[in-house]
Amino acid sequence: MRLAKSQSRWTSVRGNCRYASSTQARDTYSRFHSTPHPLSPRPVAATWFLSTSSAQYRNTNTSNLHGMQDKLQSLAFRERLAAAYPWTKAPLIVGAPMRVMSGPELAVAVSRAGGFGFIGPGETPEVTAADLETAKGLVEASGIPQSGSASTLPIGVGFQLWNGNLAIAASAVRRYRPAAVWLFAPRNGQPDVDRWTTRLREAAPETKIWLQVGTLQEALDAVRSASPPDVLVVQGAEAGGHGRASDGIGFITLLPEIADATQGSGIPLTAAGGVADGRGVAAALGVGAAGVAMGTRFLASQEARIKKGYQDEVVRATDGGVNTLRTQLYNHLRGTFGWPDQFSPRTIINRSWVEHQAGTPMEELKKRHDEAVGKGDAAWGPEGRTATYAGAVIGLTRRARNEAVEIVRRLSGLSH
Numbered sequence: 398m399r400l401a402k403s404q405s406r407w408t409s410v411r412g413n414c415r416y417a418s419s420t421q422a423r424d425t426y427s428r429f430h431s432t433p434h435p436l437s438p439r440p441v442a443a444t445w446f447l448s449t450s451s452a453q454y455r456n457t458n459t460s461n462l463h464g465m466q467d468k469l470q471s472l473a474f475r476e477r478l479a480a481a482y483p484w485t486k487a488p489l490i491v492g493a494p495m496r497v498m499s500g501p502e503l504a505v506a507v508s509r510a511g512g513f514g515f516i517g518p519g520e521t522p523e524v525t526a527a528d529l530e531t532a533k534g535l536v537e538a539s540g541i542p543q544s545g546s547a548s549t550l551p552i553g554v555g556f557q558l559w560n561g562n563l564a565i566a567a568s569a570v571r572r573y574r575p576a577a578v579w580l581f582a583p584r585n586g587q588p589d590v591d592r593w594t595t596r597l598r599e600a601a602p603e604t605k606i607w608l609q610v611g612t613l614q615e616a617l618d619a620v621r622s623a624s625p626p627d628v629l630v631v632q633g634a635e636a637g638g639h640g641r642a643s644d645g646i647g648f649i650t651l652l653p654e655i656a657d658a659t660q661g662s663g664i665p666l667t668a669a670g671g672v673a674d675g676r677g678v679a680a681a682l683g684v685g686a687a688g689v690a691m692g693t694r695f696l697a698s699q700e701a702r703i704k705k706g707y708q709d710e711v712v713r714a715t716d717g718g719v720n721t722l723r724t725q726l727y728n729h730l731r732g733t734f735g736w737p738d739q740f741s742p743r744t745i746i747n748r749s750w751v752e753h754q755a756g757t758p759m760e761e762l763k764k765r766h767d768e769a770v771g772k773g774d775a776a777w778g779p780e781g782r783t784a785t786y787a788g789a790v791i792g793l794t795r796r797a798r799n800e801a802v803e804i805v806r807r808l809s810g811l812s813h
């Protein structure tokens with residue numbers, strides 16, 4: 398069975414690999430459960446929803462096998478991740494790869510504090526190897542215990558598929574053996590992901606493959622593929638940076654749906670998008686995540702590779718539903734073209750957006766943008782004009798300056 402390949406990559410847990418498709422999932426489910434599968438197309442009485450949901454919260458109905466099985470599965474997944482990444486503490490907090498801004502200092506600081514730090518893609522593909530070299534030195538100096546297969550670096554590295562260079566990426570991964578790679582943004586969906594997965598696994602068999610998805614379909618394509626990932630990152634619509642352009646939803650809704658549809662695939666889910674503190678972490682674990690990734694929150698950390706004006710704006714801004722949105726405008730002002738249509742970045746709005754809405758022509762916006770770039774830190778802020786990619790969670794980073802590593806320490810104290 399194809400999924401067994403992914404399953405066998407995890408040495409610490411003998412999970413069941415029962416099914417890969419939602420149809421198979423429903424069939425298998427009905428053999429073990431007296432209640433309808435949540436994906437059942439048949440309508441059920443309203444009281445069924447009331448009884449199952451209240452029982453889950455009161456936790457008194459022992460016939461609620463579905464809830465219990467979910468819980469056991471997500472606990473098994475948490476243990477599996479803990480075994481694969483022994484320097485981490487529960488619950489698993491992940492420093493998401495952010496292009497340029499998650500450099501080696503941030504990634505190693507997160508891993509040193511008991512989380513799992515990822516380096517983001519660099520300005521050019523060649524930068525990744527240089528970042529990994531720096532990270533290797535920082536890891537050696539910091540004494541972080543190596544991961545299970547002692548030869549891997551206790552950090553991860555992210556790759557952006559649509560404009561990434563697979564040969565250069567594979568060479569860096571072969572040389573530095575990060576504990577995981579995080580793949581995102583294929584131009585042509587799963588076939589592109591499969592190509593990267595296969596090549597990177599050949600380059601470094603111990604390195605786990607994490608894949609970031611933003612829809613149920615992307616998740617199903619991944620678990621049904623010939624090269625399923627080791628971990629799925631379920632990115633909700635609130636996430637900063639690039640995500641689904643128009644069909645994203647919050648992970649509170651998306652993650653449990655993906656968990657139901659991929660149950661039995663043996664692939665743990667990590668939540669991303671809109672989490673900046675312990676309340677969000679608890680919510681993510683509550684809907685079945687085995688770990689929680691944060692990006693925007695870490696933009697406010699000392700170790701982020703970010704300009705002061707940008708960081709100040711991330712910390713200052715609030716009310717993310719009003720003051721952030723997804724648009725290609727800033728990509729185009731920066732001269733970045735070619736992102737696949739299905740993705741666009743969430744950014745904090747400023748003068749460029751306001752004037753774009755008021756009808757100012759693109760050439761004029763570009764001229765004003767380029768002038769603003771020369772003004773240093775004043776290029777950001779409400780009167781600024783440059784890209785300030787960040788998530789809807791900005792209002793929760795306000796008190797967070799310099800606390801990113803501290804919060805990982807505190808969250809690590811929460812129990813499984």
Ligand SMILES: Cc1cc2nc3c(=O)[nH]c(=O)nc-3n(C[C@H](O)[C@H](O)[C@H](O)COP(=O)(O)O)c2cc1C
Pocket residue numbers: 493494495496497498517518555556557579580581609632635636637638639669670671672690691692693694786787788789790
């Ligand atoms: C500035 C910025 C840059 C990002 N760059 C990348 C990237 O290069 N690759 C990637 O997979 N995700 C990228 N992301 C998305 C993160 O991986 C993650 O999904 C997101 O930050 C989680 O949501 P949050 O920002 O609300 O914590 C970026 C996010 C931000 C804020």
